[in-house]
Structure formats: C-alpha cells, structure tokens
Amino acid sequence: MPTSMPDIANQAQAQTEGSLDWVGMSNIEMPVMIASEAGLPQQVGARIEAFVSLDDPKAKGIHMSRLYLAVDELANDDVLSASSIRRLLDRFIETHDDLSSKARVMFSFEYLLRRKSLVSGKQGWKGYPVTVAATFNGSGYDVELSVNATYSSTCPCSAALARQLIQEAFKKRFQEQEVSAEEVAAWLGTTEGIVATPHSQRSVAEVKVKLSNDVDILPIVALIDRIEGTLKTPVQAAVKREDEQEFARLNGQNLMFCEDAARRLQHELNKLPTVLDFRVRVNHYESLHAHDAVSVTTKGISGGYRP
Template identity: 25%
Template sequence: MRENRVTSKLPSKAERHRLFGSVDPTPGDKPTSKEYMSDLQNEQRNYLFDIEQVGIARVKHPITVEAGLAPASQVSIGTFKLTTSLNREAKGINMSRLTEHLEEYRQQGGTTDLAQLVRFAKGLTARMNQERAELELSFPWFYERRSPMLGKTGLNHAEGLIRISYEEGRESRVVVGLTVVVTTLCPCSKEISEYSAHNQRGVVTMEAHIDELDMEKDWKVMLLNAAESNASAPLHPILKRPDEKAVTEKAYENPRFVEDMVRLIAADLVELKAVRAFTVECRNEESIHLHDAIAKISYKKPRS
C-alpha cells in the first residue's frame, strides 16, 4: 500500500475549502429581517382542499416516564408526531411553532402524564390557530422483573404509545398502547406429540381508547398485565437453571394459540372500566414454520 506523505506545507483551511469546491457567498437583495420577508404559509386564497393533518414526524426528544412499577421514574427517548388541521383558505402552517411548543413542554418537565399531554395538544391548537391537533408519542418503557424461583432482578422493556386528539368544542380523545413480547406454547403440538411441544415468541400489540378520569392505576401496568397474564409464560431478563425449569413448565401448563391470546386479552380489557374501545393483535414468530401466525380483535363498548 502506498504511504501517504505531506510533501509541502499545507494550504490554509480557507484555501483547502476552495480547493474542494467551496465558493464565496452570492450577494443578494432579498431582505434578512423577518418583518420584511415573504410569508408564503399565510397567503390567503382558495387552495382547493382542507387538510386533516399536517406537521412533523419522527422527532426524537428526551422525556420522563412515570410508572406504577419500579423504576417509578426514568428518563427515556420519545419519538413525537405533531400535526394540526389546515383549512383550504391557508397555504400552509408555520412548522417551527411545533418544535417551539415541544421545547416548552420539555422545560415544563416533559413527562408522559396524560393530563399534561392533553394540555399540550390543546395548547398546540391555539398556538397554530387551527381547529384540531394531534400528538403521538412512542417510547421504550423499562420495568423491573424478578426471576420466578431465585428472584434475580433485571430490566424488561415494552414499547409504549400515547395518541391524543384535540378538537375545539369536543372532548379530547386519549388512546394508549403497549407492545409486549411473551412466550406462547402451541396447544396442537402438545396434544399430538408423545413428548415436548414447540413454542414461539408472541408479540402482543394493544391500543385502548381510555377515559383518564376512570384510571385507577398506571395504564402501562394494566396493559402489561393483560398481555402477560394470558400468555403461556412471560419473558425474563435473567434466568438461572431453577428459573428456566419453572418458566418452561409454566408454558407447558398454559398452551395458547394466537387466537386464544387475543380472545383472553380482549376479555381482560372489556373488564377494565377506563377502557372505552380497544384493538388487540398478537403475532407469533413460529419456531417450526417459516411464516408468522397472527390474530386481531377490535371492540367498542356499548354506551351505558
């Protein structure tokens, strides 16, 4: 390989930049002060259609997650989607106001408290001078889990979701969700085999429209319990041999089809007073097939 050597004194940094294509700024006559700049977003005329949602997505931001399981408070990374409506008389929105609003939320503590996020959505509507706004926040949530026999403590995690829709003159719509990974053991395999049964990793995704006034405890814990208590067995971050024995036997004692999972979880969600409507989906990553198995239920409670 040829050895690199500097054979003479290097040119200055400015000269090096010009060597690699940089040019001097082009003189212009457009204004540099905001009050004299054109404002295309606020041009008023008939632009043909109202827009349901316009805004920004995939915005990473630090948040504080508060939970009913240890650790009770943790710093996490939230992924935000912030949108508002736009009527046909306006060309566009001022998107920089969305990130300004997000920065104010951070300065006010930036938590996953539902009441704070409802205020966030309401304030966003006023700030953008629009009729509707929607906030969507997804984040990893970590919680302590002890092994079943030896009590070894480690951190599990699930993926949380909060979606809040606000419209002037209407009640805010609050949807929360959780994606949880569990173990499922195939009932058919257990039934037909002389010994053993194949199992798989099940990915349970739940979304629930909730009434925050009826929340008796942390919604994340409620959804986590609904998924794990109906699985063949929960997952653990740390397992020693006595723990592995207990977990595999528990799975064998509680075989679950993917159809069983969504029905059992749905029954638990129906019994939760705070839940108005929900969707639950389970996807089993099969261990003896190339395909995954899936099932999904959507349910809306009748009005009392």
C-alpha cells in the same frame, strides 16, 4: 433596525386551495419524563409526531415551529400524563387559532422495567415498545395507550402429538410387562422417554386501549402487568436453571393457539372500566411454519376501533 424577515406561510395564499386533515412534523427526537404509577418519573428517548388540521383552504401552511416549541416546553418543564398531553393539544390550537380546529400528537418510546425472575429472585431489565397518542377533535379529547409485550406460546396440537409419541414409546419399551414407578420415572428422565417435545415460539401481543377521561397517570405498567399476567408466559430477563424449569412448566400448563391468547386478553380488557375501547393483535412467530399465526380482536363498540 434589522429588516423584518418574510413569513411566506402567513402572507402567501395556497397555490391550490383546499383544507387538509393533518399537517405537522414527525420523527421529532426528544427526552421525555413519563409520570410514574409508583415512584419517580422515568426518562425515555421519544420520537414524536405533532399535527394540526389546516382548515383554511386559502392558507399557505401552518406554523411548524410553534408545534415544535410547544412539544419542547412539555419535554423540558413537565411530565407526560393525560392532563399534560391535553394542555399540549390546547397549545397547538391556541397557536393556530386562525387555521386549525383539531390537533394530534404521538409519543413512541421504549419503556424499561426491572423484572424479577420466576423463582430465583434475580432481576433484569426488559424493554417494552410503547406509544401514547392523543387527539383533540374540535369538541373532546381521545387519549390512547399502546403496548407491545413479548411472550412464549406453545402449540396445543404439537403438545398432543408429542404426548402420543411418548405414549407409543412407552408401550414399545415396556410392552405388557410389570413395571415399577421407579422404573417409569427413570425412563421418563431419558431422551428415549421424552422422545418428542411440542414446538413453541416467541410471540408478541400488541394492545391498544382508549383511556377514559378520569385517567391522568398513564397506566403503562398496569397494562403490561395485565397482559403478562393473562398470558402467563412472558419472556424473561435474568434466569437461573430453576427459572428456566419454571418457564418450561408454565409453557406446558398454558398451551395456546393465537386464538386462545387473543380471547384471554379480550376477556381481561373487557373487565377494565377505564378502558373505553381496545384493539388486540397477537402474533405467533411460528417455529414450525415459515409464516406467522395472527389473531385480531376489538371491543366491538359502534364507531370504535376496527380490526
């Protein structure tokens, strides 16, 4: 008979007594199937964090392998959804019933979507950083979804200054003379005509939402579509010249400071009954300044997300 192996975590007492908020593992690498809102589940390469509280002040530690095996079981035998995540948290507690009353898990991955171009109908892949986090606090569950979406932002102030320079160039060129519409149109098509252009920059909206309990399939695509539809100028994948021109038009018709972008998203997220709370941070990576322009907003409920 082989001798039994010692389990120090079970047998030994803590050198210094005290309960701990969270103990567990981070950077677990696993493939995970994400339940899809339409069609087949999508496999992603996820980095996972798994934690339980250590309530017993005298216990040496938790059972790390039990957390790993529970996550591995979900990755192999199930799809990621709100209900499967809740079952996973229950499993964390069941395997630590003498030690823990709270559990937390987080999945971070890039979600790939096939996106159509604006006009030409060409398609290309776009990746969106996504985080799904869930907590069992001893009496209930919180499930959170975070998405980063990249878009273009054109500065309203810069646009106004560019228009002023174009007006001044027009006055200088034509003075008080009579001019036909054809002449003006031809002049506007030259570099002299468009003497200045407003500055724009790649920007990122970081949106985190707390989902209501009646949500099961994680609304990843719906949230991405909501963000991009609200801001109007998502960055593109495959583009032809007609797509690039339409992108330029959309930028010109959707001038926005970071404050404008944050308020647009705030307004849209407040409409969603399945979103109990939200936090939005928009980052405009300035092309004029060496620093970034940032705006942050939350739903503003008592005890909710903080800016």
